[in-house]
Amino acid sequence: MTADAAQGVMLDMRKFVAPEFVFGLGASRLAGQYCRNLGARRPLVVTMPDLMGHDWFQAILAGLDEHGLEHAMFSAVSENPRDFEVAQGAERYADQGCDAILAVGGGSAMDCAKGIGIVHANGQDVLEFAGVDMVARPGPPLVCVPTTAGSSADVSQFAIINDTARRVKVAIVSKTVVADTALVDPGVTLTMGRELTVHTGLDALTHAVEAYVSNANGPVTDLFALEAVRLVGAHLGAAADDGRDLDARAGMMLASMYAGLAFSNAILGAVHGMAHSLGGHSDLPHGMCNAILLDLVAAFNYDAAPGRYRDVAEALGRGLGMVPGPGREGVVEILRAFKRRLGVDKRLGELGVRREDLPRLAELAMQDPCMVTNPRKPTREEIEALYAQAF
Structure with a gap:
């Protein structure tokens, strides 16, 4: 330096916020264990359609089954997640009686998952949380499995959502959107x-x-x-x-x-x-x-x-x-x-x-x-x- x-x-005084994380080959297969450790019984899996056919994705779902967890699925997520997609995901979370969120994907899936959690917990439109420290109540337990090497949404206190009316991305910056656990597995990026x-x-x-x-x-x-x-x-x-x-x-x-x-x-x-x-x-x-x-x-x-x-x-x-x-x-x-x-x-x-x-x-x-x-x-x-x- x-x-x-x-x-x-x-x-200078500085704070440092980080989630629990597991880094290494095979970490993604621990998703069921970590969801169960957080008290989940029925997690909502938030992902994107093009990921669901991969063997490693099916192994993640098998891990949920092995730990006795039923799950619901939400995959209507765009590359730049939209505000209305967050609303649809929050509706599905509530309708399916979910109690945790498992995000599997790149930044789009993880940001959408964060939005779903805070909308469910606070009963407000996701765009109302734009800015710094605007989220009053944290969302439900969140486990992230990143599938790209870039967004870092799995370890950050950011969620980026597309405001479709104004055609601009808004940043939600809050400790409440930090994942409980990030399972960082290089093996899942081999299919990129x-x-x-x-x-x-x-x-x-x-x-x-x-x-x-x-x-x-x-x-x-x-x-x-x-x-x-x-x-x-x-x-x-x-x-x-x-x-x-x-x-x-x-x-x-x-x-x-x-x-x-x-x-x-x-x-x-x-x-x-x-x-x-x-x-x-x-x-x-x-x-x-x-x-x-x-x-x-x-x-x-x-x-x-x-x-x-x-x-x-x-x-x-x-x-x-x-x-x-x-x-x-x-x-x-x-x-x-x-x-x-x-x-x-x-x-x-x-x-x-x-x-x-x-x-x-x-x-x-x-x-x-x-x-x-x-x-x-x-x-x-x-x-x-x-x-x-x-x-």
Whole structure:
């Protein structure tokens, strides 16, 4: 850690929130045991339809049976979970007499599951919880089995839900949405395709980078964030090239978990604020939005945290076998080299975004709570200019 990154860090008061987690091959098969340990008799399994045919998914359900647990199923979850899907899930939870939730999937399934739990417990529309510490009563017991290496929803105090009326993603940030247990099993990611591997992996990288440069960083989040950057650099390329490389998959699952523990506590920044606005407006994959914006925001923020961005570039460069050049340009080139290595080169104009959309996107991004912890305070005009650079 550079001197300016470390300065004063031991004097600031910080809290750290984390769930119980089990990491390792086969952890997903413990879902029945952990649901039963939490007092469940009839959990609602929240997932997505394309996961249900995998052998590992059937093994999870078999584990519920082995522990004497009946279950109900809710799989009407979109890639960017909608507010009305949360309402439908809460209705099913109540109708089926459920007493716990088992989320099996990527960030979409886990965020929807979190929303279902707090809607059931509080009797309010999920969008009423948008913001920080807006949830009065915690939801029912929640066990998460993440199936992608990127979202980190299994270990974070975030839930991201699509407000379909305003066409924007809203962030719910609360200790009440932290899972009781996360079962982090690299084996379930062996069935991910290349594109999903890359997008979710870049989401993990963005979590780690933004947590490290956040103005709410601390000594514990720094440890997790910087190691997550190094792990992504070392393993994401291999996982994308050969999806059956279990060592690479395990490295990425660990990176995702570390990054989640970091950003859950240090929060995020302008990349995520802008990505939430963009993803809600155009229904684009979250990891892709982050990838498009990451290097542009790093260049914008650099002068506010130069030592921290140098740490990021050096950690990512170690994984790539590259030594970053000096200054802002060296940091940006490392990030862009990593994107090139992964074949990520999309621009907003190619994805259906129109130039006339940019003022509205900037306006919504400025309202995102992630903007509060960005190391440089942007104006709406500066955010619009960053979107224009990505066009």
